[in-house]
Amino acid sequence: MRLAFILGEIGTGLRRNLSMVISVVLVTFVSLTFVGGAAMLQQQIGQMKGYWYDRVQVAIFLCGENYGSETCAEGAVTDEQRSDIEAMMDSPAVAQYIENYVYESKDQALSHFREQFENSPIVDTVTAEQLPESYRIRLVDPEKYEVINELFSSMPGVDVVVDQRELLEQIFSIMTVASFVSLSIAGVMIVCAVLLIATTIRLSAFSRRRETGIMRLVGASKLVIQLPFILEGVIAALIGAALATGALWAVGQFFIEGRLAKEYPDTAFISSSDVWIIAPGLIALGVVLAGVSSMLTLRRYLKV
Structure with missing residues (x-):
């Protein structure tokens, strides 16, 4: 009987404040989507770091x-200088830091360039002579880049030593900033959601003040009187x-897996299944926000 009464009161409250409930659902939906988007960005950053750092x-x-x-003032690298560079990489003092290395000639560099920029209008204007020879080194520990830089940057025949991880860090920094922007927007929307929930509960309590007054007179407990109002906000937040x-699942399924993963097969992307890791947190956040804001509002505007 008590459960049926509570469910009936919830239904009455939702019908009387339908427009406000819809507003709560939409604002909660938008705010939690931004929170989830920021979480997905952090997942993607972690996925890419684990993939590319290896x-x-x-x-x-x-x-x-x-x-x-200045390092190339004496002209192009000579065969003797190449031999010195390879000897340095093969020496016991340096080999411990190097997993493997390969030599890339000008022609190989041009071939790789054409593969990477095949859709660019400049691809046919670049010649092999415009591209440098290089050694591509994979380190045992990527954090030891400075050791390689100090050893080779001053050697004759070396133009520059470049750590590709620095380029990746720039990309990850941009993604991190984007996730913080998303969280900031989510914070503003969450405040709006809390205020809307509080307003909805306040209006619901005001419109049913006669019923709550009668319930107090017949000895209904504080929990029985307040629970329908709290659950109204929680249900709206749960829907949002x-x-x-x-x-977020649709973004993962149709945009990330359906498009990005196919266009960039060499990049490690998160999948739509990763959304289910975020989902419990979003639901818990919505319930907590709705429950706390409803309880605080009832303490002020519904004296039991």
Whole structure:
């Protein structure tokens, strides 16, 4: 009997404040979608770091003709200088840091360039002579880049030593900033959701003040009187959280897996299944926000 009464009161409250309930659902949906989007970005950053850091290389670019850098003042790299560089990489003191290395000639560099920029209008204007020779080194520990840089950057015939991880860090930094922006927007939307929930509960309590007064007179407990109001806000937040989870799953399924993963097969992307790791947190956040804001509102506007 008591459960049926509570469910009836919830239904009455939702019908009387339908427009406000829909507003709560939409604002909760938008705010939790931004929270989930930020979480997905962090998952993607972690996935890419784990994938690319295992494949990151250090590139030792060799001098060519008419290079303007100070290290190439003596002209293009010679065979003797190449031999010295390889001897240094094979020496016991340096080999412990190097997993493997390969030499890339100008022609190989041009071939790789054409593969990477096959859709670019500049691909046919670049020649092999414009590209440098290089050694591509995979380190045992990518954190030891500075050791390689110090050893090889001053050697004759070396133009510059480049850590590809620095380029990746720039990309990860941009993604991290994007996730913080998403969280900031989510924070504003969450405040809006809390205020809307509080307003909805306040209006519901005001419109049913006669019923609550009668309930107090007949001895109904504080929990029985307040629970329908609290559950109204929780139900609206749960619907919003469910919609946010569905939207994030759709992004993962149709945009990330259906498009990005196919266009960039060499990049490690998260999948739609990763959304289910985020989903419990979104639902819990929605329930907590709705429950706490409802309870605080009832303490102020519904004296029991």
